[in-house]
Amino acid sequence: MTTRISRHCRATRLFLQPVLVYISRMEYKKRTVTCGDLRAEHAGMPVVLNGWVHRNRDHGGIHFINLRDRYGITQVVVDQDAPEATRHLAESLKMEFCVAITGTVRRRPDSMINPDMQTGEIEVAATGIQILSSCEVLPFMIDEETETREDLRLQYRYLDLRSFGMQHRIALRNQVSFRVREYLQNQGFYEIETPTMIKSTPEGARDFLVPSRLNPGSFYALPQSPQLYKQLLMVSGFDRYFQLAHCFRDEDARGDRQPEHTQIDMEMSFVSRDDVFAVTEGLMGHVFRSTLDIELPARFPRLSYHEAMNRFGSDKPDLRFEMELQDFTSFAAGSGFGVFESVAESGGSIKLLVVPGGAGYSRKQITELEDVAKTYHAKGLAFAKVTAEGLESGIGKFFTDKAAEIKAAFGATEGDLLLFVADSWKVACTALGAVRTRLGTQLELIPANTFAFAWVVDFPLFEWDDELQKWEPAHHMFTMPRAEYLETMEQDPGAVKGDLYDLVCNGYEMASGSIRVHNPELQQRIFDIVGFPREEAEERFGFLLKAFRYGAPPHGGIAPGLDRLLMVMTGTPTIREVIAFPKNTQGISPMDESPSPIDADQLRDLGLMPLPREDATGQT
């Protein structure tokens, strides 16, 4: 359909001209039906339609106008029987004019019935046309998304949003949001609004700041998440909280980031990880069933962080296809291949990927894959080709005597390609995992319309920072250690697994959450392990730590990203495609040109002035 519309758009563009016929739209005929309503049974009914001119074809003096609104498209016919003035107006209608059409529904001749259109059985014979608004020459053809620069689409977002794609995605976002609320309400969650202007407690990303005019020199921050407030709601006894919360991060311009995004923020009291999982699984099941008519598994598989890395080379594995990483380390010793031998001896890992039918890969193709591995800090990507005789090319020669054993151990058969990364366990897994992901797409291993959810659990709580020579929180400091590590946490911080978890789907992290520390003494032990100063804790989180001294319940939660969820559901490459009015990667809205300079008075009222140029950092 897109193609046909596009062709039409180009054609009509040729005859766009200044609007001559333009009536007052103050007293206009209001619609009696929408453009998606009419069926064969309505034949004979007088109707008024309001909508946009989607196409207007002239076939020998008869005008066929496709009139569009949110609900559908209805074909309007202005033929010889129409009043003279109406026929004249029909000629002047250009693309995207907003009009009111008066007419009568009639069945189309059998040969003209369009089974692809909901209203394809009928047409409306026009007896009157009112132009409600004219339309200037379009900056781009609506529905030709791929040909249009994104910044131009964002500049004319109100036109871009008329496209079928954007209409569908925004409609789906609305449905998903409502179904989320419906499900969580039914599960006894209260949606509670937390403040947008809060105390600045930067962690991870930078806070956006809001200067206070009433309290000069003081600033609010926009929340990176409602984390502290939702925990306070648990202290307040609200038991089950959620919010479709707007979150803000002042990050550097890169990739698919937005200064604001929405998360399905949830928190529950008196729960374990399993309770959080059950609610989240139920939520996703309800959303996919009610909006996409897709049945997800009742329970999602669980992988430990170690297993996810080891088998898929990622803490957000794409489980839509197999082709798992395997461990080749035990074959290194005695092979004579020095790189492998030294890695194995120093406690590193050699990870292997068997690429089915990959023996035919050219040197260039393999180099491309090696570049992927190197992006993830691998020093190289070794390979060997599996032949009937054994292993050839690359490092095959080091393993000729063990070829049969290797083929059996790793399930490789003639025509396969073996790819190896030897490095520290984490680098070997991550780099070969990235190669796996690339091959998944390249080899078309990924089935369409499949959503492979899983839980990744048992992340380490602390990581040793070589540079600082101290333990650092692997995620953040408010996660409960798994119960079995509580007694001995200080003795071996590196072994401690935290009660935190990620929900992943199709290679994306969809949500992150944890069971929280609710006990001030335990919190202090964690602060002590990572050397977080008491004064700073008091300064930044004091109000939360204080609240925990007044009967705080055990609690935990999770926060699926709504934008990410919609992006995965619609298969679009960026979250900008599922946000009505996004910013570009520079944090700019080309439509309204925000951010923008302000009056000197406004700044002065805030007790601020621009930093003189020579003092400014990062701006020179």
Add this chain to the structure above:
Amino acid sequence: MTTRISRHCRATRLFLQPVLVYISRMEYKKRTVTCGDLRAEHAGMPVVLNGWVHRNRDHGGIHFINLRDRYGITQVVVDQDAPEATRHLAESLKMEFCVAITGTVRRRPDSMINPDMQTGEIEVAATGIQILSSCEVLPFMIDEETETREDLRLQYRYLDLRSFGMQHRIALRNQVSFRVREYLQNQGFYEIETPTMIKSTPEGARDFLVPSRLNPGSFYALPQSPQLYKQLLMVSGFDRYFQLAHCFRDEDARGDRQPEHTQIDMEMSFVSRDDVFAVTEGLMGHVFRSTLDIELPARFPRLSYHEAMNRFGSDKPDLRFEMELQDFTSFAAGSGFGVFESVAESGGSIKLLVVPGGAGYSRKQITELEDVAKTYHAKGLAFAKVTAEGLESGIGKFFTDKAAEIKAAFGATEGDLLLFVADSWKVACTALGAVRTRLGTQLELIPANTFAFAWVVDFPLFEWDDELQKWEPAHHMFTMPRAEYLETMEQDPGAVKGDLYDLVCNGYEMASGSIRVHNPELQQRIFDIVGFPREEAEERFGFLLKAFRYGAPPHGGIAPGLDRLLMVMTGTPTIREVIAFPKNTQGISPMDESPSPIDADQLRDLGLMPLPREDATGQT
């Protein structure tokens, strides 16, 4: 109930002491039921409850613990049959400790059944207690709201939120929000999120500003409302939009203002005022029916602005009681009372309020009412008392000969008090309207649990500004004039009625809305009448005006305030009572002490520095 709990709180406070018994809460007994679940039929069932110690009474060595959670209160009994350790722990339980109780449900003896409690038929005989969190000495007794300074409540908001009142109001807010969404979804509205960081286009109030680090010297604004964006969504063809939108206004500290509030923001295409009214009436009907079980009228009465002022002395009249203002102007001439005569001659109005049974009012009581009138710019409040003989006291003597006629004309009878304000029509109405409102409360004319909704319509579009000697927009510049004024708007701007409307209830403005101008030429005519410079229009609203050149549909909307709605529904005096984490009147959150100073580095990164003290305005 409050009183009994309070007494208990004071008592327990005396024996608060350092917690001695404190077990690990890492592996705790998770609840099998909530504190609101158990009934007689559960007798014999072993259960685990998690919750807060609401009260703990010791009756001869038997502990009666009222355990509370969001769902209710369950009585736990620790008697002689309980294990020694459990009995010992029961003794140590202070108010608001968070605990896990293991035990068995049993029917209460008939004499102990409490029909006022949902769980009043049963109690739980405890066999085990775990302390999950202890609680320090409470800063105030929960549920004794009236005795606690508001700033102390806000400082410990997490404790204040445990009170029955706050729990109820936040729960109701959640229900109302969901019912709003449910209704509007069913009416075909899409909830669409508009950006929180937008272009600054200050109008009315000041914008809160957010400095951009990536674009130094440029600022985002937080939206005072999503007005421009929702209109753009209509241009995009979304047809019916709503959003529970967070709105921000940087206003001076006064009264019942919050820097952020929530509105039920709605916009519809191809509609007239009547369509907006029907949706709003349906919405309010659904909300009140589903949350308070109150049936509102299917249609709300409509008053013109003039009628509302004339009859009730307010553009947000309280229609829960009658006692309407009446017009006394025609009685002024020839009365000999100079004040009335000169007001009537100069085209002013004399408004009259008949106060039933008010003849007994003391001079002091009348002076208090006069002070109310003067607050609203009246020069005074004249009065007369209705006796069997005629009119006495105050200005009665000027009207003795017309007493009978006056009594008949205004429905006054012996024992009533007549109150008069003579001034310009608007001042006379407003001042006497304020007196009416005061008397409505004072005379207890206002029935409880009544919600008197009405529409106020036909507001003037332009007002003459004596100081500037020009026409100013009475509300804003984007409202469509009523159709009958379109041709002649420029000839008599003062006569033009706008297609804007207010929803009022119980003396509050609940919502404001209008049919918008969607036609660039008409918009320009309005800018011209109020002398709004084209360049400024282009600078501030250019992107909206540009969008209107691309086939904008006729559209209109409304935006009921969610906080105000909840305040009226719950009969609380401020919106702070229906917001989980409000700011105080100075825009400060005493709990987290926001807004707060930031690091010099953070400010420097934004390209800003504090204004030197001597340059600062409004801060000296």
